[in-house]
Amino acid sequence: MSAGTQFAAAAGAAVALPARIVEPFMYGLQRLLGIKRMPWVFLVPNLTAVVLFALLPVFINIFYSVSGSDRLYPWDRPVVGGANYATLFDCDNFLDPSTCSRDLFWRALGNTLVFVPVQVTAMIVIALLTAICLNRDIRGRGFFRGIFFFPVMLSPVVVALTWQWILQRNGALNGLISSAGLTPVNWLVFPNTAFFWSVFVTVWAHMGFYTIILLAGLQSIPRDVYEAAKMDSATPWRAFTRITLPLLKPVLLVVFILAVIRSVQTFDELYVLTGGGPGSATMLMVQYIYEVGFAAQPRNFGLAAAASLLLGVALLIFTAIQMRISRGGKDD
Amino acid sequence: MRRIMKTTSALALMVAALPVTTALGQEIRVWAGDTGTGGVLFEEMAKSFEEANPGVDVVVEEVSYQTIVESLPVQLEAGEGPDIAIITDLGGLSRFYLDITEYVDADYFEQEWGQTLQWLRGGQQTDAIFGMPTTLTVNGAYVNLTLFEQAGVPVPEEGATWEEWAAAAKQVAEATGTEFAMEMDRSGHRFASLAISYGAEMVDEEGRPVIDDGLRAAIEQFVAWHQDGTMPMDLWGAVGGATHRELFSDFLNANVVFYFGGSWTLRQMDTEVGDLFDWAVVPTPCGPSSCTAMPGGGAMTAFAHTQHPELAGALINHYAQPENLDHYISTEVEIPSASSQIENGVEYPEASERTREALATFTAQIPKMADAAYRFQGWRFQRAMMNSLTTRISQVLNNELDIDAALTRIEEDVNLAIEAAGGQS
Numbered sequence: 001m002s003a004g005t006q007f008a009a010a011a012g013a014a015v016a017l018p019a020r021i022v023e024p025f026m027y028g029l030q031r032l033l034g035i036k037r038m039p040w041v042f043l044v045p046n047l048t049a050v051v052l053f054a055l056l057p058v059f060i061n062i063f064y065s066v067s068g069s070d071r072l073y074p075w076d077r078p079v080v081g082g083a084n085y086a087t088l089f090d091c092d093n094f095l096d097p098s099t100c101s102r103d104l105f106w107r108a109l110g111n112t113l114v115f116v117p118v119q120v121t122a123m124i125v126i127a128l129l130t131a132i133c134l135n136r137d138i139r140g141r142g143f144f145r146g147i148f149f150f151p152v153m154l155s156p157v158v159v160a161l162t163w164q165w166i167l168q169r170n171g172a173l174n175g176l177i178s179s180a181g182l183t184p185v186n187w188l189v190f191p192n193t194a195f196f197w198s199v200f201v202t203v204w205a206h207m208g209f210y211t212i213i214l215l216a217g218l219q220s221i222p223r224d225v226y227e228a229a230k231m232d233s234a235t236p237w238r239a240f241t242r243i244t245l246p247l248l249k250p251v252l253l254v255v256f257i258l259a260v261i262r263s264v265q266t267f268d269e270l271y272v273l274t275g276g277g278p279g280s281a282t283m284l285m286v287q288y289i290y291e292v293g294f295a296a297q298p299r300n301f302g303l304a305a306a307a308s309l310l311l312g313v314a315l316l317i318f319t320a321i322q323m324r325i326s327r328g329g330k331d332d
Numbered sequence: 333m334r335r336i337m338k339t340t341s342a343l344a345l346m347v348a349a350l351p352v353t354t355a356l357g358q359e360i361r362v363w364a365g366d367t368g369t370g371g372v373l374f375e376e377m378a379k380s381f382e383e384a385n386p387g388v389d390v391v392v393e394e395v396s397y398q399t400i401v402e403s404l405p406v407q408l409e410a411g412e413g414p415d416i417a418i419i420t421d422l423g424g425l426s427r428f429y430l431d432i433t434e435y436v437d438a439d440y441f442e443q444e445w446g447q448t449l450q451w452l453r454g455g456q457q458t459d460a461i462f463g464m465p466t467t468l469t470v471n472g473a474y475v476n477l478t479l480f481e482q483a484g485v486p487v488p489e490e491g492a493t494w495e496e497w498a499a500a501a502k503q504v505a506e507a508t509g510t511e512f513a514m515e516m517d518r519s520g521h522r523f524a525s526l527a528i529s530y531g532a533e534m535v536d537e538e539g540r541p542v543i544d545d546g547l548r549a550a551i552e553q554f555v556a557w558h559q560d561g562t563m564p565m566d567l568w569g570a571v572g573g574a575t576h577r578e579l580f581s582d583f584l585n586a587n588v589v590f591y592f593g594g595s596w597t598l599r600q601m602d603t604e605v606g607d608l609f610d611w612a613v614v615p616t617p618c619g620p621s622s623c624t625a626m627p628g629g630g631a632m633t634a635f636a637h638t639q640h641p642e643l644a645g646a647l648i649n650h651y652a653q654p655e656n657l658d659h660y661i662s663t664e665v666e667i668p669s670a671s672s673q674i675e676n677g678v679e680y681p682e683a684s685e686r687t688r689e690a691l692a693t694f695t696a697q698i699p700k701m702a703d704a705a706y707r708f709q710g711w712r713f714q715r716a717m718m719n720s721l722t723t724r725i726s727q728v729l730n731n732e733l734d735i736d737a738a739l740t741r742i743e744e745d746v747n748l749a750i751e752a753a754g755g756q757s
Contacts, residue, residue: 068751069752069753069754070752070753070754072406072410073409087748098732098733098737101744103741104723107732168566169564170587186565186566186570188566188570189565189566189569189570191730194570271575274570274571275572275575276571276572276575277570277571277572277573277726278565278570278571278572278726278729279569279572279727279729279732280727281730282572283572283573287573291574291719294402295574295719296574296715296716296719296749297421297713297715297716297749298713298716298749298753299752300748300749
C-alpha cells in the first residue's frame with residue numbers, strides 16, 4: 001500500500017469516526033420521531049440561526065415600532081399602538097412635505113424615490129458599458145479589471161472622505177478648474193450639484209462589483225453565436241440588441257435587484273460626504289432612520305423602528321414584483 | 333488514587349476560593365476620553381487613593397470620545413458600563429447617576445461648583461450631588477490680528493456687538509482678499525451663544541422649549557450673514573441633519589478673519605499656527621440682550637449600577653481635592669470650573685504666553701454668561717434642541733423652510749423628543 005493510499009485510509013477513518021459515534025443516536029432519534037420528521041432535525045441548526053438573527057430582530061423591530069419612550073429594553077417600553085405610524089403619516093398633503101408633522105421623513109422618502117431610479121439606471125448602464133469594454137480583447141485587460149474593481153474594496157468612509165477632499169471649496173477638482181482659468185464651483189453647497197455628486201460617488205464606489213457580475217455573464221455567452229451573426233452581416237448594434245441583451249437578461253435581473261436594494265440602503269457615503277445636505281437635499285431614508293434612532297438625544301427608537309419597517313415593507317413589495325416578473329419570463 | 337484525590341481536593345479548594353479572593357479586591361473602573369492627556373493624569377492621581385484604601389484597584393480606561401458619546405448611554409441603559417466616567421452630556425445622562433452626596437464633602441462641592449452641579453441634575457428638583465465638574469469650556473471667537481493690521485481696520489473693543497464684529501471682519505476680508513469674513517462651527521451649542529445674546533431663553537424653568545423673539549432675531553441675523561456672503565454656506569448651508577461640522581482649518585490657513593469656536597482648540601492653535609500669524613481670542617461679541625457665550629465642559633460622575641457606591645463617591649471626592657484639581661487643570665491647559673480656581677487663577681507653566689492670554693480671555697467670559705446659558709446647558713433636552721437648530725437653520729438657508737416654519741419645527745422637534753422620553757421634561 002502506497003503512502004498516499006495509507007494517508008487516504010487514515011483520513012477516511014478520521015472522518016468516519018464522528019459519524020460512527022453519532023449514528024446510534026440518529027437511529028434512536030429516527031425511531032422516536034419517524035422518518036418523515038427527520039429532515040427537520042437536520043434543518044434545526046440553520047433554522048435556529050435564521051430565527052435568532054433574522055426573524056427575532058424583525059419581531060423586536062415590530063414591537064419597538066408600536067412602543068414608546070426612550071428606554072432600551074422592550075419590557076421597559078409602554079405599548080403605544082400605532083402612534084409612531086400616525087406621527088409619520090400625519091400629513092395634510094403627502095406631496096408637500098412641509099405640511100407633514102415629520103417633514104424630514106417625507107423629504108427623505110422623496111429623495112430616495114428620485115435617488116434610487118437615477119442611481120440604479122446610471123449604475124447598470126455604466127457597469128454594462130464597462131463590462132463590454134473589458135470583455136473585448138484590449139491591452140492590459142486584467143489591469144483595467146482590477147482598477148474598476150478597486151473602489152469596491154475601499155471602506156465607504158474612505159470613499160466619502162476622498163471625494164470630499166476632491167469636491168470641497170478648495171479641493172482638487174476646483175484646483176484643476178482654477179488652473180484651467182475657469183471659475184471654481186462649490187460643488188457640495190448647491191442642492192443639484194450635491195445630488196449629482198452623491199449619485200456619481202456611489203456609482204463610482206460600487207459599479208466595479210456589478211461590472212464583474214456582468215462580465216461573467218458576457219463571458220458565458222457562446223462566441224459562435226456572434227460568429228454566426230457576423231456571417232449573416234449583422235451590425236454590432238444588432239448583435240448587441242438581439243444577442244447580448246437577451247442572453248444577459250437573467251444576469252441583468254440579478255444585478256438590477258442587487259443594485260436597487262443596495263441603493264435603498266445607501267447611507268455611509270452620503271452621511272460623510274454631505275451629511276444629507278444642503279438642507280435635506282441628499283438625506284435618504286436610512287439616514288433619517290439613523291438620525292431619529294441613534295443621533296437624536298433622547299433616542300426615538302419607536303419612530304425609527306416604524307420608519308425602518310415601512311422601508312422594509314416597500315422593499316418586500318418591490319422584491320415580490322421582481323420575482324413575479326422573473327417567474328413570468330421563465331414561463332415564456 | 334490518594335494522589336488523584338489530593339490533586340482534586342486542591343483544585344476544588346482553589347476554585348471555591350476564587351470568588352472570595354475576587355471579592356477582597358475591589359475594582360473601580362473609570363472611563364476617560366482620549367482627548368488631551370486622556371486617562372494618564374487620573375491614573376496617576378488614583379495612586380494615592382489606592383495607597384489610602386488597600387485592596388482597592390482603580391482601573392482607568394482611556395476610550396475614544398465617540399465611545400463616551402454614543403456607546404456609554406446604551407451601556408448605561410442596559411445597566412452596564414464603568415463605575416465612573418468623564419462625560420460631556422451632563423443633563424442628558426442624569427437618570428443614570430449615583431447620588432454621591434453622602435460620600436463627598438457636600439459643602440465643599442456646593443461652594444466650588446454651585447451652579448454647574450445643577451447641570452448634572454438635568455432639570456430634576458433635587459439637591460443631590462451627582463458628580464464633579466472637571467473643566468469648563470467656553471465658546472469664543474478667534475480673530476486673525478495680522479489681517480486686521482494689514483487692512484488697517486481697528487479691532488473692535490470689548491463690548492462690541494455681533495453686527496460690529498461682522499462689519500469689521502467683512503471690511504478686513506475685502507481689504508485683504510481673504511475668502512471669508514466670519515465662520516461658526518456647525519453646532520447648535522455655538523449658535524446658542526448668538527441666540528442667547530440676542531435674548532433667546534431657549535428653555536423655561538419647567539423644562540419646556542422656548543421659541544421667542546430673541547431666537548427669531550438670531551436666526552434672521554444668521555441667515556442674513558449667509559445671504560450677504562459674510563459667512564460661507566460651506567458649514568451651515570452645505571451639510572444636512574444634525575451633523576456636527578467645523579472648518580477651523582480655514583482659520584489655521586488664514587482663510588477667514590473671525591472664527592467662532594471654543595476654548596478646546598487652543599492647544600491646536602498654539603501647535604499649528606505658533607507665530608505664523610498674529611491671533612487672539614477676543615471677548616464674546618454682544619447682542620441686544622447680553623454678551624454671553626455658552627459654557628460647556630466635562631464632569632466626572634459615578635453611575636447608579638456600581639457595586640461599590642461608597643468607593644466610587646470617595647474616589648470622586650479624592651479627585652476633587654484642590655491639589656489634584658490644580659494639577660489636572662494646569663497640565664491639561666484647561667479652563668477651571670471650580671470657583672476658587674477661577675477666582676485665584678491657575679498657573680499654566682507649560683503653555684505659551686499667547687495661550688495663557690487666550691485662556692485668561694476665555695475665563696473672563698465666565699462671569700458674563702447669562703442665566704439662560706447655564707439653564708440651557710443643564711437641560712436634559714438640550715441636545716434635542718441643538719440638533720433641531722442645526723437641521724432647521726440649514727433648511728432655511730437652502731430655502732426649504734422660512735423662518736416662521738423653522739421656529740415651529742424646532743418647537744415640534746423638541747416636544748416630540750420630550751414625548752418620546754415619556755413626557756418628563
